[in-house]
Amino acid sequence: MSRSSTSRSAEGRRRPPTIHDVAREAGVSRGTVSRVLNGGHYVSPAAQDAVNAAIRKTGYVVNRHARSLITGRSDSVAFLLTEPQERFFEDPNFNVLLRGCTQALADRDIPLLLMIAGTADERRRNLRYIEAGHVDGVLLVSSHSGDPVVTQLRRAGVPLVACGKPLGQTAKVGYVAADDRDGAREMVRYLYASGRRRIATVTGPPDTPGGVERLAGYRETLAECGLPADESLIVPGDYSRASGEAAAGLLLERAPDVDAVFVASDLMAQGVLDTLARAGRRVPEDVAVGGFDDSPAAVASRPPLTTIRQPWDRISAEMVRMLLARIGGEEAAGVILPTELVRRESA
Amino acid sequence: MSRSSTSRSAEGRRRPPTIHDVAREAGVSRGTVSRVLNGGHYVSPAAQDAVNAAIRKTGYVVNRHARSLITGRSDSVAFLLTEPQERFFEDPNFNVLLRGCTQALADRDIPLLLMIAGTADERRRNLRYIEAGHVDGVLLVSSHSGDPVVTQLRRAGVPLVACGKPLGQTAKVGYVAADDRDGAREMVRYLYASGRRRIATVTGPPDTPGGVERLAGYRETLAECGLPADESLIVPGDYSRASGEAAAGLLLERAPDVDAVFVASDLMAQGVLDTLARAGRRVPEDVAVGGFDDSPAAVASRPPLTTIRQPWDRISAEMVRMLLARIGGEEAAGVILPTELVRRESA
DNA sequence: CTGAAAGCGCTTACAG
DNA sequence: CTGAAAGCGCTTACAG
Structure with missing residues (x-):
């Protein structure tokens, strides 16, 4: 336990031990130390042990810069x-x-x-x-x-x-x-199964996978359920809460009889909830709202959101x-x- | 423009140019290249220019591992x-x-x-x-x-x-x-100035600076305003929304006549808002609520929070x-x- | 102002 | 299985 634990002074940083110190301590060459460091191939058990002991004793930690210089990898x-x-x-x-x-x-x-x-x-x-x-x-x-x-x-x-x-x-x-399309399908199927028939959607931007895939899932499921494709039920958003608010406003104008909306993100769903509350629609009684992400916003919103969990x-x-x-x-x-x-x- | 831009194939990564390549290109020694790289001291303008041109031409970027190995700094x-x-x-x-x-x-x-x-x-x-x-x-x-x-x-x-x-x-x-104490003081002064006289607080944990400093600011200001120190108006929280909810519940029990509460974080303030809404208290009419942080939660909560902005x-x-x-x-x-x-x- | 040279701490063929 | 040696790409006194 001579100079184990710390090799630095309280004042500043000392020169850390090198592979050379370990080699000396273990009574082997630097090559051998390096070999045990890199997997221990072609090293006798005795040398192994000696080197490992020396590493512990000296508190040796590999200098990554030196290693990277030669390996060409940065290991980061x-x-x-x-x-x-x-x-x-x-x-x-x-x-x-x-x-x-x-x-x-x-x-x-x-x-x-x-x-x-x-x-x-x-x-x-x-x-x-x-x-x-x-x-x-x-x-x-x-x-x-x-x-x-x-x-x-x-x-x-x-x-x-x-x-x-x-x-x-x-x-x-x-x-x-995440399987955006399938997630959307599951949500829309769920809304349908709970009796909703005027199911709208607020989409993400069309140049994002979430924007296109979730919309696709929505469309497919509606068709499978035998619900008519109604473009007035599809409103674009940009994933922001504000865009959700605006989208819901538009939706209420175009389709006042909407009874469910599948929103492509929880954040937008919060915006939808805001607008719905302001319009006096009860959630979920009058309008069911489904989100996407299961982000903290889903728990934080009132009421808490039924949503699709992404396995982050x-x-x-x-x-x-x-x-x-x-x-x-x-x-x-x-x-x-x-x-x-x-x-x-x-x- | 011979081999400028990229020095890699479409397939994989080539060996990047080294200081040696630059030196050859510029017709100087590696030492000189290094000198211009490190501030250009003791280098003639002509050499400067030649080296800079060579760097551009070769697309040279310093190998940080080699540099760190010798300087002992990691530059990270x-x-x-x-x-x-x-x-x-x-x-x-x-x-x-x-x-x-x-x-x-x-x-x-x-x-x-x-x-x-x-x-x-x-x-x-x-x-x-x-x-x-x-x-x-x-x-x-x-x-x-x-x-x-x-x-x-x-x-x-x-x-x-x-x-x-x-x-x-x-x-x-x-x-x-951030100046926690002063921020708290400003908020409490503001609540007082707007006519509130039963000003409560929900604190952060006592082992955090925000927990102790904001409470101290609250106490000081109350004293300065000539308001009595009433321990029943001080309720502890842990910065979580849930703790804000619970704290507000406790507060309403202990001091039903509370007309303002300074909450030590926006997240907790959201919880306070939840409880207040459930109890049928209007914000800010019945109870004014002040937060701390000016986090996104401040804008997201209903009503949006008056709060103390930390200059992040x-x-x-x-x-x-x-x-x-x-x-x-x-x-x-x-x-x-x-x-x-x-x-x-x-x- | 500039070049030649040593050396940072490693890894890796190369001989044994 | 192991040691001696070369070399990775830089920086930095040291002489000029």
Whole structure:
């Protein structure tokens, strides 16, 4: 226990022990130490033990810079949020995703670098950093179609996994997404089963997967249920609460007899609830409201929202797993994860 | 324009240009290239230009690992969220802070590593990483008193700046905080000025600066206004919405004549609003409600909250500035930033 | 102002 | 299974 625990003074930082200190302590060469550090192949059990003991004794931690310099890997990963998705930062879902990725990576001892590319300048800077090889791969949050970042990253050959299906360029880009279409179907089926017959929808932007897929699920299910397709029941939103409020206003004008609305996000559903309350419609008695996401907003709204749960924990875990696989040379793939209906009071 | 733009194939990643390639291109030694890279001291204008041109032409980007290996700096910074503050992750304030820090660092080309120390195991891992010198400093979110991470980081001599005053160990720890006490004072003064005389408060936990400072501000102002100190008007909460709901219930029992309540967070204020609505009290007519934070919840709640705005943008900018100064050798300091009353409808 | 050289702490063939 | 040695891409005194 001579100089174990800490190798720093109370004042400042000392020079940490190197592989050389460990080798001396263990009575072996630096090569041997390195070998046990990297999997312990071709090392005798005796040497193993000696080295491990020496590592504990000296408090040795590998210098990642030196390692990276020679391996060419950085053993770190970027979490990149691109412009169109920037407001996602205010979305509670984002936190769950970010935290999930951080922890899944931490389990493998891989640091996560957070990058925000809100402006063109920031985008340039981040791309430069990434393309310089400072990270081994990137977890991308950017589902809008035609995002230039996706194209550039792909061209640069950087391993890449997107959250949500990258519209139009699914070919070479790995992605993990919730089953938007099926989630929408389940919700609409549920509304129908509870007796609703004038079921409207507030959609997401048409250049997002959630915008198109959830609408598609809505349309299909209506048809399956034998309900007429009525375009006046379809109102566009942009995922914001304000757009939900406005959409509901429009809806009430165009179709006063509406008795249910499937809203493509919880945030918008809150806006719908606001408008409905102001119009004196009771929820769910007069109008049932179904959301999407199962974000904190679903619990926070009054009444609490019946909604479709996105499996964020699984999504983040899967994104990390897939990115690591891609870094290891595996081909891109798309993973679609099932959603789940969560019943609360709004429908 | 021979091999400018990209130096990678469409297939994978090529070996990026090194300082050696730049030197050859510019017709100078590697030492000279390095000098212009590091500030351009002792370099002739001619050499400057030649090197800069060569950098552009080759698309050279410095290999940070090689640089760090020799300088001993990592040129990166950790953003560490520790256990007691973990739920802060669900707090919208957190996003603003994290984003602000990320961008302030990005402006200086310093990557931010996100770390979450929710469990003891995670804490150990993160500390190990940090103490190994893999980051130059840490931005810490952990305001609960007696956080072991603070002590360990301090002992390890790692430059450190906390968000919020670290109770009990302000000595050697730099921190940036909003002026909680003054914010509380302003709110209570405002409630008093609008004619309220039975002003209650829902507090934060007593081991957080927001818990103690905001309560202190409340008490002081009441005294100054000549209002009697009535302990039944003080109800504890834990910053959660649910605790706000419960606190308001208790309050209504103990002091049915309450006509205003200063709530130490917007989230709790939402809970207070819920209970008040259920009890049939009109806000602000019967009871005025003041929050704290000016988080998105303040706008989202019905009615929108009159609250105290925390200057998160300034807080994050200041945290980064101070951390960089500390890394540069400057002494620790505490910075208190002023808050601002935001009037909306609840008071 | 500039080049040659040492060295940061590792990993990895290459011989044994 | 193990050691000696080369080399990853930089920075920084040290001589000129």
